[in-house]
Amino acid sequence: MRIKLLFAALLLGTSSVLAQEMNSLMFRAGVKSPELKNDSITFRLVAPKARKVSVSASWLGYNPNNLQLTQQRDGIWSVTIPQPDPELYTYTFVVDGVSLLDPSNVQVQRDGSRYMNALLVPGDYADNYAECSKPGNVEHVWYYSAENQMTRRMYVYTPYGYDKNKKTKYPVLYLLHGGGGDEDAWSTLGRTCQIMDNLIAQGKAEPMLVVMPNGNPNQYAAQTLGIPVKQDVKQYASGFDNYSSLVADIVPYIEKNYNVIKNRSGRSVAGLSMGGGQSFFIAFRNIDTFSSVGIFSSGLIGASAIGGAPFDAEAHFPGMYSNPAKYNKFNVIYLSCGEQDNRIDGMLDFKKKLDEKAYKGVVWEQYPGGHEWKVWRRNLASFVQLIFKK
């Protein structure tokens, strides 16, 4: 603080001006939370009038009874626990039954319409979720979808050093979110930019673009922009098989506006949950367009265990099992599910059927976790190391 006040004095000959000009960033008083120290983590909250303060934490099943704070002094509540394993977690405080963000933690993520604090416990694969010294850019791009008759938003990640005039063109991964998500989900909850930056910097993934569109046919863009949804949602009438706009509108836009490979060797599609089902349809319907596909925790494929009809790929694409030569053209068919996600049985069954028909490039991975981002971030990190290999 001494240095900062000196610094203030230098700036204008008085600290009071600076204190007003540089308000919250440097001079804001407050408790430290969360504090990671050695192997422990401490949460703190100022709540003098509270009767009960808890943390609702992703690694404790969001059950606030699992992590309660006690009041220390001056209305400051705290709790110290051992750090959970390296991972990007989310949490909120719960004070007398209402949820609130940790006012001392500026790391915040939105999941649908819910805001939660983020907490990165570093180490192991979670280091890929931290900022990299060679960061790529991300663009919020509006494009016209003739298919949907809407001007819609997508995010486009370009890798570090992306050169629009480079002779060697870049491949593109089209990456689809789940139900309740939008074009923002993969870059925030999914940590896509950091994962790509780190893996590319380490030479583990090829430099590629990642295009993250909005796969909800009634949304122009994420609901944070406040644009009313489109009432005409007929596109869903054909089920998960709805996202023809990706190939009709988005691929041409990207190939017109970016320095990318314009054939199947440079195109991949992957998605989680709803986006996994969309990826299945998009890839198998357009085998000449994409060279690989990633399907993470698809409810379409894992439907039987969660109350749906058993998944039958042959019914959707006649020949998939009876004449596999027709469809056995992908370099990579990556399938994955969380071990505690009940979609896993259906996903495994699909994998088994593809193996029985000797589909090439089939990769199966499973990770501890439910239907959650912890699993999908690892899926992304694995998948991008498999595709566009030279």
Add this chain to the structure above:
Amino acid sequence: MRIKLLFAALLLGTSSVLAQEMNSLMFRAGVKSPELKNDSITFRLVAPKARKVSVSASWLGYNPNNLQLTQQRDGIWSVTIPQPDPELYTYTFVVDGVSLLDPSNVQVQRDGSRYMNALLVPGDYADNYAECSKPGNVEHVWYYSAENQMTRRMYVYTPYGYDKNKKTKYPVLYLLHGGGGDEDAWSTLGRTCQIMDNLIAQGKAEPMLVVMPNGNPNQYAAQTLGIPVKQDVKQYASGFDNYSSLVADIVPYIEKNYNVIKNRSGRSVAGLSMGGGQSFFIAFRNIDTFSSVGIFSSGLIGASAIGGAPFDAEAHFPGMYSNPAKYNKFNVIYLSCGEQDNRIDGMLDFKKKLDEKAYKGVVWEQYPGGHEWKVWRRNLASFVQLIFKK
């Protein structure tokens, strides 16, 4: 809801799968808040165990005593008030002394390290803050600052239809945030993209790029990214006169990578508070680089009323008053301050001195409000209508 369930049934032959896949967006139960209806606005919060629930609202001085909710039924608290005048406001709930976001309102803004809900009361000039049907893109761009020896982030707005190959090149506004802000502030709190989209679509402003860098010399990027600040902050030793990197690093980067005008006729610089002081120095030090300057609510210029030494432009730039021909070269010198901001006297005094020396292009505006975004959004909207006129 009937339609949505039908819709679900169509999707997978069962609604239970869809309900899991499309969780929060469509099926989330909850109260509506805030609800704008006719001329009223209703806030609602579920808090069965609370003893006191208030709204801390920007238009009521953030004083929670000014807007208290009462418990209706089932633990739902609410209050209905007349709508304030059209404007983009911020608020939080306060429950028994702790602040929390409105869980029913997905519109959230960050001011420094504080998160608040946003509330747009439409009408009048506030309609410029709503999404436009012809939106421009925004890029999160990392560039190398040789001056700071850091890889830093800035936001770059490109107007609707921006064409990187267009023969007629675009002008550029460099737009600087205040103390406690960062490269994210102007596009979120300042609503820059929406303001630009609307004014350009209405033909009131020329299509232009808006570059929003991070003016804190110790930050690589907004603190939301979790990158530790740079310890060496020597750049501040020369006071507000610190942002030479804008001209040394950022202008060349933009002119290399975008389709922009590369002379002073196509460059403008403006900023609020700390960024207003920076804009003063940048513009007058580089009169051959910029053709206009906007200074909003500068604490440097308004210093005397907030505890600083009286502002003396002549001391910074010998000749400013004694030999005005040397500096009287801008098409626009836009000066503004909130009427309840104590910086206004110093700002007005500077305006008076420029008039006395017959500086051309001097524009003064004042708006009801303190040292706040309500004023700066209007400053931006006015300023961009004055610059780059053909």
